[in-house]
Amino acid sequence: MSTSNAALAAWVNEVANLTKPDDIHWVNGSEAERDELIRQTLASGELIALNPETHPGSYLHRSDPSDVARTEHLTFICTPTEEEAGHSNNWMAPDEAHAKTRSLFQGAMRRRTMYVIPYVMGPVDSPYAQCGVEITDSRYVVLNMRKMTRMGTPALERIEREGHFIKGLHSLGDLDPDRRFIMHYPQEDLIESVGSGYGGNALLGKKCHALRIASYHAREQGWLAEHMLIVGIENPAGETHYVAAAFPSACGKTNLAMLIPPASQAGYKVHTVGDDIAWMHVGEDGRMWAINPEAGYFGVAPGTGRDTNANAVDMLHKDTIFTNVALTSDGQPWWEGLSKEAPAGLTDWRGHPFSPGNGKAAHPNSRFTVSSHQNPSYDPASEHPGGVPISAIIFGGRRPNLVPLVYQSHDWEHGVYVGASVASETTAAQSGAVGVVRRDPMAMKPFCGYNMADYWAHWLNMGGKSDKLPKIFHVNWFRQDEQHRYMWPGFGENLRVLRWIIDRCEGHGGARETPIGLVPTDGALDLQGLDVDSATMKELLAVDRAGWKSEMNEIGTYLDGFGDHTPAALKAQNRRILNAL
Numbered sequence: 203m204s205t206s207n208a209a210l211a212a213w214v215n216e217v218a219n220l221t222k223p224d225d226i227h228w229v230n231g232s233e234a235e236r237d238e239l240i241r242q243t244l245a246s247g248e249l250i251a252l253n254p255e256t257h258p259g260s261y262l263h264r265s266d267p268s269d270v271a272r273t274e275h276l277t278f279i280c281t282p283t284e285e286e287a288g289h290s291n292n293w294m295a296p297d298e299a300h301a302k303t304r305s306l307f308q309g310a311m312r313r314r315t316m317y318v319i320p321y322v323m324g325p326v327d328s329p330y331a332q333c334g335v336e337i338t339d340s341r342y343v344v345l346n347m348r349k350m351t352r353m354g355t356p357a358l359e360r361i362e363r364e365g366h367f368i369k370g371l372h373s374l375g376d377l378d379p380d381r382r383f384i385m386h387y388p389q390e391d392l393i394e395s396v397g398s399g400y401g402g403n404a405l406l407g408k409k410c411h412a413l414r415i416a417s418y419h420a421r422e423q424g425w426l427a428e429h430m431l432i433v434g435i436e437n438p439a440g441e442t443h444y445v446a447a448a449f450p451s452a453c454g455k456t457n458l459a460m461l462i463p464p465a466s467q468a469g470y471k472v473h474t475v476g477d478d479i480a481w482m483h484v485g486e487d488g489r490m491w492a493i494n495p496e497a498g499y500f501g502v503a504p505g506t507g508r509d510t511n512a513n514a515v516d517m518l519h520k521d522t523i524f525t526n527v528a529l530t531s532d533g534q535p536w537w538e539g540l541s542k543e544a545p546a547g548l549t550d551w552r553g554h555p556f557s558p559g560n561g562k563a564a565h566p567n568s569r570f571t572v573s574s575h576q577n578p579s580y581d582p583a584s585e586h587p588g589g590v591p592i593s594a595i596i597f598g599g600r601r602p603n604l605v606p607l608v609y610q611s612h613d614w615e616h617g618v619y620v621g622a623s624v625a626s627e628t629t630a631a632q633s634g635a636v637g638v639v640r641r642d643p644m645a646m647k648p649f650c651g652y653n654m655a656d657y658w659a660h661w662l663n664m665g666g667k668s669d670k671l672p673k674i675f676h677v678n679w680f681r682q683d684e685q686h687r688y689m690w691p692g693f694g695e696n697l698r699v700l701r702w703i704i705d706r707c708e709g710h711g712g713a714r715e716t717p718i719g720l721v722p723t724d725g726a727l728d729l730q731g732l733d734v735d736s737a738t739m740k741e742l743l744a745v746d747r748a749g750w751k752s753e754m755n756e757i758g759t760y761l762d763g764f765g766d767h768t769p770a771a772l773k774a775q776n777r778r779i780l781n782a783l
């Protein structure tokens with residue numbers, strides 16, 4: 203196979219001359235092709251077959267122990283000027299970056315096959331979808347891209363029709379973190395990634411294309427590319443509202459996107475459109491419409507159990523790739539939270555006999571890759587070319603203190619301020635310290651392809667496009683008491699908070715004014731059948747003025763860090779709230 207697209211044919215040729223693969227395989231997406239890839243990866247040890255009775259078509263991949271999460275310090279935005287990338291991104295001059303990667307790609311695919319993967323981000327016939335081609339020497343990447351994107355022949359056909367595609371070049375290299383780079387050249391529509399096989403570093407359609415490169419173009423073209431889940435909540439009368447929510451990595455998007463209504467919320471239904479990325483456009487009707495560019499979930503395994511996320515447990519029993527989970531003696535995947543006790547005879551994620559004193563059985567950032575069609579709450583509207591209409595945008599993060607369970611912004615401009623001031627404890631999704639609160643505006647700190655302050659200005663501009671835009675909220679499922687126990691039960695019970703949010707969008711739902719925004723009045727949240735005492739509830743909804751004063755001062759300093767680029771409107775919001783406090 204090859205292609206009628208001259209630019210693609212030339213690029214593939216050029217990459218082959220540089221990387222010197224033994225052969226070139228154009229990925230068509232067929233089942234025969236998948237079977238052959240699986241045969242080869244089982245033979246090489248890249249995949250381990252799981253118990254075919256309990257987990258048919260499912261495999262375990264153990265990564266290199268130094269390659270288990272995104273490496274933000276090795277991720278660069280390569281724009282001509284440093285200012286364009288902004289100080290929250292790592293920047294490298296394009297020439298320097300090309301020179302670095304060129305030497306690393308040189309001969310990197312010797313004794314390997316080079317796979318050419320045409321893919322579409324979004325429904326194949328959506329006007330909002332975008333094509334890309336990832337060239338990789340990792341069979342694990344090919345098998346993951348099969349689940350995460352619409353790829354193969356239909357994608358190549360769209361590329362040949364339209365002519366346009368984003369280029370992504372990936373090689374495992376030698377997996378040495380000293381020779382690992384994830385480079386983005388937004389002006390060249392090019393991504394270069396070398397030295398890592400891990401999800402966000404290596405599945406280039408996801409964070410690299412659908413967030414970093416796409417956010418750059420979204421600003422030019424007047425739309426939003428966001429780190430957001432998309433979920434529909436259907437009430438007992440059969441009416442559905444869709445909401446989009448941005449939480450930082452490993453802070454609850456997958457779980458909220460597929461939550462199961464608790465028994466007390468009878469009659470409500472949940473429809474999952476996406477769990478990680480939303481592309482949003484203002485439609486002709488003035489509403490915001492969102493598509494999920496992805497076709498699968500690359501989800502966090504630990505914490506996923508019958509009590510917390512039964513939909514996920516159910517969808518992971520076939521055709522799933524697990525990465526860095528533990529293995530039971532009868533060949534089943536296991537991770538902390540799947541069951542209370544670790545089963546006897548467990549093998550840990552590194553392949554060693556598990557002993558409880560010796561770290562976790564599954565890596566804290568172990569993941570599953572699965573087609574979204576296997577989710578019991580999968581929404582067929584995920585395939586709508588125009589997307590689904592969004593009623594509310596929700597920001598959130600892991601905040602053990604201060605930040606209430608939920609509050610609503612006064613208007614779009616205040617909502618953008620709320621998004622820009624998101625902070626959250628770091629998680630195992632990126633390398634480095636875990637549990638340190640850091641600013642993560644719109645949950646996009648690691649994913650914005652240009653200057654973060656210009657991104658805020660773009661968000662503010664979007665507010666002028668229509669008077670029917672979504673209302674903007676902030677939630678926090680992660681408040682802790684003095685014993686470091688979560689004060690809010692979370693998971694399915696989060697539906698109670700979503701219902702208040704939807705009530706507010708419909709113009710009812712009790713709310714009281716506070717300096718930081720609108721908070722539910724007593725009785726406005728449905729607490730029926732909920733096991734949280736009223737003192738705790740009161741604390742979860744309280745606004746601690748002294749604490750918020752210092753929070754607002756910190757946010758002010760953070761905003762000032764972006765110099766002239768920081769929109770005046772955000773500084774004005776900061777001053778307004780400080781005065782009110």
Ligand code: GTP
Binds near residue numbers: 455456692693
């Ligand atoms: P990325 O894929 O990294 O972008 O993460 P995500 O935002 O989709 O996070 P995910 O839903 O996978 O959740 C990460 C961790 O948070 C898991 O261990 C969950 O069990 C846990 N979690 C999710 N929702 C809640 C909640 O409401 N309360 C509590 N306490 N934990 C939660």
Ligand code: SPV
Binds near residue numbers: 401402
């Ligand atoms: C995240 O870290 O936000 C993820 C996983 O969704 S990765 O694709 O690795 O970025």
Ligand code: MN
Binds near residue numbers: 429451452478
């Ligand atoms: Mn994510």
